[in-house]
Amino acid sequence: MSASRTERLLNLLLALLNTKVGLPRSILREKVYRDSAENDVAFGRMFERDKVDLRQFGFEIETLTDPQNFGVDDPATTRYRIGKDSNRLPEVSLTPAECTVLLLAAQLWERAALGTAAANAVRKLQAAGGFTDVDLPAGVQPRIKPAGQAFDDVVAAMHGRHPVRFGYLAVSSGREEVRDVEPWGLGSRFGQWYLVGLDRERAAKRLFRLSRMTSAVTVLTGSTFEPPESFDVRAELDSLNELPVQHATLDVDRDRLLPLRKRANSVTPLPAGSNRDRLVVDFRDPEQLAEELASYGPHVLVVSPAELCAAVVRRLQGALDVDAVPSVPLQFPDAGRAPRARKRTSEDQLARMLQLVPFLVHHQGLHIQEVADHFGITRKALIDDLKILICSGLPEGYPDDLLDIQWEDDHVYISEHLDLNRPVRFSEEEAAALLTGLAMLGDLPALAGMAEDQPGSALESVTIKLTGAAGQAGRLAGSVAGQSVAPGQSQAFATITQAIRDGQQLHLKYLSRQRDEVTERDVDPLRLYSLDDTWYFEAYCHSKTGIRNFRLDRVEALAPNGRHVTGSATAAEDFPARLFTPSDDDVLVVLQLTRQGAGLADDYYAERTAPMPDGGLLAEVRFGNAEWLPMFVSQHGGSVRIVHPEQLRKGARAWLDAALAQYDSASDSPAG
Incomplete structure (x- = not known):
């Protein structure tokens, strides 16, 4: 959708919002579409597409007919309008304590899927004037770990009600299988994210761990489905039993891997000359432990069980396979970092404008850069928005019928809003981000004593208010569930x-x-x-x-x-807090990330990225210690390879070769 179409949609919306009796097609074509349509047929097609687009924003367009022509479908006399309260965000008045809780809930998604949706939801509340600026308690910033591209793809499929296809390592057989699934819900339990849905081939409900997906997720947009009535992913996950405790037997280099040794049940020196100790370690999830053990490379050998051994070898071999892929050109955009998300469209611009106008109404006189920063865009992008807005208005075309916005002396004022003074309702993703985030904060110690009456009352009251404001858009919230973010320590x-x-x-x-x-x-x-x-x-x-x-x-x-x-x-x-603090001694490394591993660019704060044709990324990342790179590549086996510097790539390759060689040797001799 081009910028001119954005302006046309905005003018159509203003026209239909500001008429009581409705407007016929002839007026709309003359005043709104002007020269956009060459003939009646072209105009009809454009008008129908535009109505669909406005409905996607939640605006229901009423069709009115002349009583004298009742029962007669006459386009010449049919009129259209949008009710004044159509898709308006209801009034939501929040106390400072409720604003604090809501901000914590929104920031949970800051670097994860639904992050943009959470930020948009908060901006809508700020635009409506019901949100107070607050400080977080004692610098507390709970966040959800990005669950990878698979999470983003599944959420998008759930929102559009499309099936998904992915490769999956079956627990029962240990083999990789292709699954076609209707995604009903996503949730986190026991430190793992699960997809709950209908396995179409098996015609039965199944749960899939995202960590066991062996390929990128493909959204099957050509098909749709309807989830079960009143589906609640939390109830599904509550029925899960935690995996049973198993014992791993590991041979570990002597005087190495202190974190592993500290949680070992027993440590037994192996016969002289081996320079290794045998450790017995408890675990529940072989995939989770395999990720850690793979990062230790040649310093640890998995003796048993076989499933854990296979999971480690699969990661190491995956890292070697990716390293063998032909090199790619080291080319980055001149502008620096490229976004990993989908390309911004004019639909995004229109959605932002529907937040921008009410925000300016409730925040008169802000500096133009402050407004741009608030919406996460450049000053130029904001001015482009404002230029479209000041040319938009009612069909009559008089000066008083236009949106009136000024930004003299770099301070922005609005004196005519044409009934766009309230933001549109939450989308399903926005409601899911806030309501799911609120549910995850229940046991957070920082909330204790914040409320006026009793601990937790601010959380309860803001949840009730947001549930009411979300209305039908809260449907997706029942399909996404995280676990408590309360600290174990x-x-x-x-x-x-x-x-x-x-x-x-x-x-x-x-x-x-x-x-x-x-x-x-x-x-x-x-x-x-x-x-x-x-x-x-x-x-x-x-x-x-x-x-x-x-x-x-x-x-x-x-x-x-x-x-x-x-x-x-x-x-x-530095806001928000970062796991990795850059310094002048850091090593700049260029990584090639597969589509599954593209989220690592965000996790490790890539300074520059470039998209790859296969959906992956080329990413330039700072590492404080180059010796850690082989561990990094092994841990994420199959999702990342080092492109530059070449000596670091060779070092990681030698590390992987040495790690795999010991499993080849172990297969030739009985376990000790």
Whole structure:
């Protein structure tokens, strides 16, 4: 849809909103379409397409006929209009505590699927004037870990009610199979994301772990389906039993892999000359443990069970196979980073305009750059929007019938809004993002004591208000469910939260997986954040004289050291919190990501990206320690390869060869 079509759709919407008796086609063609249609047939086709587009935004177009011609389908006398309250977001008045809870819920999706939808939903509330600017409690930022491109594709298919096709590693047979599935719901349990739907070949409901998908998801847009009435993915996931505990037997290099050793049930030295110990480790999900073990490369050998061994070998072999793919040209767009998401369209622009007008009505006089930043667009893009808006209005075409917006001295004012003073209702994705996020916050300690009456009442009240405002759009919310983001390390969480509030330093003992050792540090805590149920805290580390990020589940001891923070760094320098803090010593690495692994560009804050013809990405990423790269490639086996520098690619290749060679040797001899 071109910019001219955007303007035409906006004019058509304004015309149909601002008529009581309706407008006939003749007036619409003359005043709205003007020279767009060459003849009546072309106009008719354009008008029907435009009506469909407006319905996609939720505007129901009423068709009125002349009483004298009742029962006669006469296009010449048929009139059209849109009710004043059609698709208007209802009034939602929120207290500061409710705004805080809602902002936490929206930011859960910040770097994950539904992130754009959550941001749009909050902007609609701000545009309606019912949202108060608030500060998050003690710098807390819970977030959902991006679940990969598969999550995005399945959500899009659920929204459009299209089946999906993907390769899947069957649990029963251990073989890869192609599945065609009607996606009814997505949810997280036990640290894994599940798809619930109808397996068409088996004609039965099935649950699929996204981590076991072996190919990209294909949305079958040529087919549709209807999910069961009142389907609730939470109820489906509640029926899941956690996988049983199994025991893994691992041969590990002596004096290596301290994180693995610390959770081992037993450690037995192997006979002299092997320089290895045999560990027995509990696990539930072989795919989850295989991801970790693959990252250890040649430093660990899986002795049993066979399923775990096969999962590790599959990852290592996948990494080697991808490395063997012919090199691609190292070409990046001059503008820098390219978006991973779909190309922005004029539909996006029109949707933004329907938020922009009411936002300006309730926020008169803002600086133009502040408005652009609020909508996440450039100043030029905002001015392009404003230029279309000031040329849009009612069919009569008089100056008083146009939207009246001025931005003199770089401050934006609006004096005529033509009944676009309220944003449109939440879309299904927007409602799902907020309502699902609110459901995941239930046990978050930071919410305690925030509400006026009792802990949790702000969460309950804002959920009720948002459910009412969402209306029918809340349907998709019942099809997406995450798990609680409450931290398992509640005592450490409370200690860090209190230290942030009081401005106190902390002394900690920390198990570093990268260094394979326990270190002691004094830090200035800045903020807490999570990816799913894994919590981190960002702090200024005095021994490293820089900002570092620490996983709570690797903190062995934590207590105030009696000193005040130095103020050497503040959380405001980088928002949101990042798992990886760039420095001048970083190594710049160019990675080739498959379509399945394209989300790693976001996870690792790629500085530049370029799309690949197969849906993958070329990404330039900073790594603080080049020695970690072989672990990275092994962990994400089959989804990423190193393109440049060449010596790092060769190093990772040698690491993978050595890791796989020991499994070849093990197959030639009985297990010890």
